[in-house]
Amino acid sequence: MHKLNLVGVAICLASNSAVALDQGDYRLNGFGTAAISRVAGAQDAKGYGISGQTTDSWRGDQLSKLGGQFTYGVTDQLAATVQTVAKPEQDDWRLQLEWAYLAYSINDQLTVRAGRLRPNAFMFSETLDVGYSYPWLRLPDEVYSQMPISNYEGADVLYNLPTSLGTVALQASYGQAVNRNIFIHALDDRLDADYKKLLTGSVSLATESLGTFRYSYTESTLSVDHSDEFKGKFMSLGHQFDDGAWVTNAEVINRRSPISEHDAFYIMVGHHFGDFLPHVTYAQHDESDAGRDSSWAFGLNYSVNANITLKSEYKRVESTNHYNGSFVPAYNTSEPTFDGDIVSIGADFVF
Amino acid sequence: MNHFARNLLAMSLLSLALPPVQAEVAVIVNPGSAKAPTQGEVANIFLGKDKSMRGVDQKDWNSTKEKFYAGVASKSETQLKSYWSGLVFTGKGQPLPSEAGDAEVVTKVAAEPDAIGYVDSSAVNSSVKVLFTLP
Numbered sequence: 001m002h003k004l005n006l007v008g009v010a011i012c013l014a015s016n017s018a019v020a021l022d023q024g025d026y027r028l029n030g031f032g033t034a035a036i037s038r039v040a041g042a043q044d045a046k047g048y049g050i051s052g053q054t055t056d057s058w059r060g061d062q063l064s065k066l067g068g069q070f071t072y073g074v075t076d077q078l079a080a081t082v083q084t085v086a087k088p089e090q091d092d093w094r095l096q097l098e099w100a101y102l103a104y105s106i107n108d109q110l111t112v113r114a115g116r117l118r119p120n121a122f123m124f125s126e127t128l129d130v131g132y133s134y135p136w137l138r139l140p141d142e143v144y145s146q147m148p149i150s151n152y153e154g155a156d157v158l159y160n161l162p163t164s165l166g167t168v169a170l171q172a173s174y175g176q177a178v179n180r181n182i183f184i185h186a187l188d189d190r191l192d193a194d195y196k197k198l199l200t201g202s203v204s205l206a207t208e209s210l211g212t213f214r215y216s217y218t219e220s221t222l223s224v225d226h227s228d229e230f231k232g233k234f235m236s237l238g239h240q241f242d243d244g245a246w247v248t249n250a251e252v253i254n255r256r257s258p259i260s261e262h263d264a265f266y267i268m269v270g271h272h273f274g275d276f277l278p279h280v281t282y283a284q285h286d287e288s289d290a291g292r293d294s295s296w297a298f299g300l301n302y303s304v305n306a307n308i309t310l311k312s313e314y315k316r317v318e319s320t321n322h323y324n325g326s327f328v329p330a331y332n333t334s335e336p337t338f339d340g341d342i343v344s345i346g347a348d349f350v351f
Numbered sequence: 352m353n354h355f356a357r358n359l360l361a362m363s364l365l366s367l368a369l370p371p372v373q374a375e376v377a378v379i380v381n382p383g384s385a386k387a388p389t390q391g392e393v394a395n396i397f398l399g400k401d402k403s404m405r406g407v408d409q410k411d412w413n414s415t416k417e418k419f420y421a422g423v424a425s426k427s428e429t430q431l432k433s434y435w436s437g438l439v440f441t442g443k444g445q446p447l448p449s450e451a452g453d454a455e456v457v458t459k460v461a462a463e464p465d466a467i468g469y470v471d472s473s474a475v476n477s478s479v480k481v482l483f484t485l486p
Contacts, residue, residue, distance in 0.1 A: 021445060027439075027445060029439050029440065031436065031440060067440075069440060071442075071445075081442050083440065099442065101442070103442055108402035108403070109402075113442065118441070126440075127436070127437055127440055129440075130436055130437070130440045132432075132433060132436050133433055133436045133437040133440070158443065160400065162392075162395055162400055162401045167395065167400045167401075206400070208391050208394070242430065243425055244421070244425040244426065244427065244430065272427075275429075303429045305429075306412065306428045306429050306431075306432040307432065350432065350436050
């Protein structure tokens with residue numbers, strides 16, 4: 001019934017669509033990252049990173065990925081999009097269907113989408129695999145290790161409103177992600193997880209001269225490894241700025257469940273010098289009653305052309321209270337320390 | 352004569368050293384257009400945030416396009432590509448339709464009442480109205 005009403009409204013308001021293509025029109029786009037990374041000096045750890053894949057040998061299978069996206073205009077208002085990404089998961093390369101949805105543009109400002117989508121939980125959640133869209137090779141591990149799932153099945157609503165302050169974008173989504181594998185660093189293993197009643201709401205304001213401000217709230221019921229259901233909540237507050245000279249990115253997140261509470265943030269500053277972008281990032285992550293891991297990262301990017309950016313990064317991670325943070329512990333001592341130097345080199349591209 | 356030759360030599364050297372005369376970029380609309388967006392609103396139209404007018408982009412990256420995006424949106428070619436990547440791969444936008452060359456942009460803007468484009472000011476003719484120019 002609701003659906004029927006929605007379609008009725010849509011037909012009344014239909015005009016130039018915000019997102020959809022003209023009928024019969026299609027777009028094929030691709031993106032990728034080719035990069036190697038290595039951690040040195042982490043004697044008590046087997047690996048580091050969002051999926052624990054960075055080890056003491058140079059490996060290309062943590063950061064590298066290749067994605068393709070196809071969008072087809074079914075009608076002037078309705079578009080179908082499929083995005084697949086080939087990326088490593090533990091020691092295997094897998095082809096994942098990250099996005100598969102129908103988008104209906106009700107008018108210039110309002111779009112409804114349904115299918116497999118990405119939750120807009122953190123600032124870079126939706127472009128996690130598109131390295132070209134952010135300055136780092138490694139998204140700050142301290143924050144992005146806290147984001148457990150990359151997609152869900154459900155629906156979302158996008159609303160855009162140009163105002164005198166800037167463009168306001170609202171997004172709300174509802175759905176579920178069941179039978180997902182989430183990586184647990186302390187176990188060096190993936191556990192089966194079910195996210196149900198997954199609800200995300202975000203609001204952003206893109207101003208002309210002060211950058212973009214963004215807030216999001218996510219909640220979900222969770223069952224890990226067939227446990228009883230419990231509730232998890234995520235919050236993110238972020239800011240992005242790039243005036244052609246200075247670049248800054250900052251994000252504060254909180255993740256809470258009956259099991260633990262995590263607070264993390266990063267702040268990044270860079271400056272464009274022609275095609276070069278040197279940048280520095282401080283990131284910190286605290287787990288309640290456990291410890292803290294923090295890092296300084298120094299990067300240098302070089303824009304080869306409008307499709308390719310070469311990137312290099314040096315990151316120093318330290319932790320307190322024998323806390324493993326984003327390290328995979330080796331358990332070869334009872335008093336482990338988790339710190340290390342991570343070097344990453346590679347290229348991000350779009351085509 | 353010698354003096355004249357020396358002057359001529361100096362002038363020709365000078366003309367070699369100086370960049371060619373900088374053309375202006377003209378932001379153009381249909382003569383019948385009731386709307387007159389400000390520079391900030393034009394930026395929003397060309398960044399896909401404001402759909403109240405149909406932006407007609409230049410297909411290839413040229414000096415006109417470079418000046419336009421630097422002028423209205425403070426974006427280089429790379430930054431613009433990065434911006435659109437963020438929208439395309441999240442399903443939140445598609446780059447605007449584009450025309451290859453100033454003459455084609457002028458023709459398109461002259462033909463559509465709610466179209467807006469930008470061209471080298473030398474390409475402007477009476478079929479379109481200049482909203483403002485960028486140096």
